[in-house]
Amino acid sequence: MAKVIVVTSGKGGVGKTTTCANIATGLAQREKKTVVIDFDIGLRNLDLVMGCERRVVYDFVNVLQGEASLKQALIRDKRSDNLYVLPASQTRDKDALTQEGVGKVLDELKESFDFIVCDSPAGIERGAVMALYYADEAVVVTNPEVSSVRDSDRILGILAAKSRRAEQGEEEPIKEHLLITRYSPRRVSIGEMLSISDVQELLGIPLIGVIPESESVLQASNSGIPVIHNEKSISGQAYTDVVARFLGENKPMRFVDEEKKSLLSRLFGT
Amino acid sequence: MSILDYLLRRQKRSAAVAKDRLQIILAREHSDRDGPDYLPAMKRELLEVVSRYVEVDLDKIQVNLDRDGDCEILELNIMLPEGEEPIKHAAAQ
Ligand SMILES: Nc1ncnc2c1ncn2[C@@H]1O[C@H](COP(=O)(O)OP(=O)(O)O)[C@@H](O)[C@H]1O
Numbered sequence: 013m014a015k016v017i018v019v020t021s022g023k024g025g026v027g028k029t030t031t032c033a034n035i036a037t038g039l040a041q042r043e044k045k046t047v048v049i050d051f052d053i054g055l056r057n058l059d060l061v062m063g064c065e066r067r068v069v070y071d072f073v074n075v076l077q078g079e080a081s082l083k084q085a086l087i088r089d090k091r092s093d094n095l096y097v098l099p100a101s102q103t104r105d106k107d108a109l110t111q112e113g114v115g116k117v118l119d120e121l122k123e124s125f126d127f128i129v130c131d132s133p134a135g136i137e138r139g140a141v142m143a144l145y146y147a148d149e150a151v152v153v154t155n156p157e158v159s160s161v162r163d164s165d166r167i168l169g170i171l172a173a174k175s176r177r178a179e180q181g182e183e184e185p186i187k188e189h190l191l192i193t194r195y196s197p198r199r200v201s202i203g204e205m206l207s208i209s210d211v212q213e214l215l216g217i218p219l220i221g222v223i224p225e226s227e228s229v230l231q232a233s234n235s236g237i238p239v240i241h242n243e244k245s246i247s248g249q250a251y252t253d254v255v256a257r258f259l260g261e262n263k264p265m266r267f268v269d270e271e272k273k274s275l276l277s278r279l280f281g282t
Numbered sequence: 283m284s285i286l287d288y289l290l291r292r293q294k295r296s297a298a299v300a301k302d303r304l305q306i307i308l309a310r311e312h313s314d315r316d317g318p319d320y321l322p323a324m325k326r327e328l329l330e331v332v333s334r335y336v337e338v339d340l341d342k343i344q345v346n347l348d349r350d351g352d353c354e355i356l357e358l359n360i361m362l363p364e365g366e367e368p369i370k371h372a373a374a375q
């Protein structure tokens with residue numbers, strides 16, 4: 013049975029698009045047929061992060077409005093056979109999405125894919141609700157920072173009230189996962205940043221992973237190759253672990269503690 | 283953490299402050315979200331009435347709606363400023 017996963021957060025700039033690109037790539041690396049959809053209509057970015065921006069011909073809105081078939085609009089990833097991207101439209105506004113239209117496209121995709129990963133726009137309005145409406149599971153991306161935690165909490169309220177599973181009531185509710193991104197163990201250890209357990213306690217949903225803040229993420233989006241392809245990057249490895257946990261494997265959290273330092277650097281905090 | 287950082291620290295760590303503030307605001311937002319639709323308006327009006335009698339900061343007033351079995355309990359908590367005269371006595375019985 014195909015699974016619909018929404019990557020959501022409320023707040024912008026916390027790492028949703030980065031997470032979508034990496035989870036989708038990771039699932040494809042694990043031989044799962046995966047499509048990743050950009051719901052950020054008007055502000056398309058997933059294509060850049062995935063490195064397929066020059067191959068966009070048709071987009072999600074074209075498909076919804078019957079101007080192109082899914083087959084025409086889906087872009088096959090250069091690096092993995094199992095991965096496809098459905099880009100957002102840059103010219104239309106977010107009202108181009110209708111609940112019924114999105115439902116039809118998802119139903120058609122479910123016939124040929126194992127996973128459908130939805131990249132949500134920021135906010136808690138229509139566009140964000142559209143992206144989460146049909147979800148079976150939700151990855152709530154949170155930075156260890158006050159406004160991000162508060163917005164994640166609000167998105168949890170919306171998942172519990174406005175999604176299809178919530179409205180219909182007879183099915184299980186959406187399965188929620190907390191993903192903490194841009195985590196800095198050093199700043200946590202000096203008391204400047206909320207810790208993993210702080211965020212977990214505040215939001216009260218199970219943790220699927222912690223992605224450390226790292227320069228390799230920026231380098232990856234600069235080159236359009238998701239960081240999960242970079243085996244040397246700790247963020248890439250952390251995303252690989254997230255995908256494994258998603259598939260039911262038990263992986264201990266890595267890169268969550270400060271590196272051991274010499275006595276001198278401990279003294280002077282270099 | 284560097285030992286110098288530790289020795290030099292006087293204030294409460296900012297992460298702890300962040301956590302405390304979030305705990306309070308999330309609890310309040312949950313009670314708004316899960317409570318009946320009239321709750322926010324009722325809260326505002328209650329606050330209006332209270333502030334007609336005593337000068338009190340908004341964050342010194344807590345309105346909570348709790349459920350206890352079949353019963354709903356509206357809890358109104360007001361921290362009155364110490365040693366201050368009420369604004370008006372006229373309306374008191
Ligand atoms: N783990 C990380 N370390 C460093 N930078 C990151 C990390 N995750 C995301 N970023 C950066 O943060 C910015 C916003 O990320 P993005 O995925 O576009 O967020 P969103 O889709 O939530 O708006 C980008 O510049 C991205 O490269």
Ligand SMILES: [Mg+2]
Nearest residue numbers: 028029052057
């Ligand atoms: Mg984005």
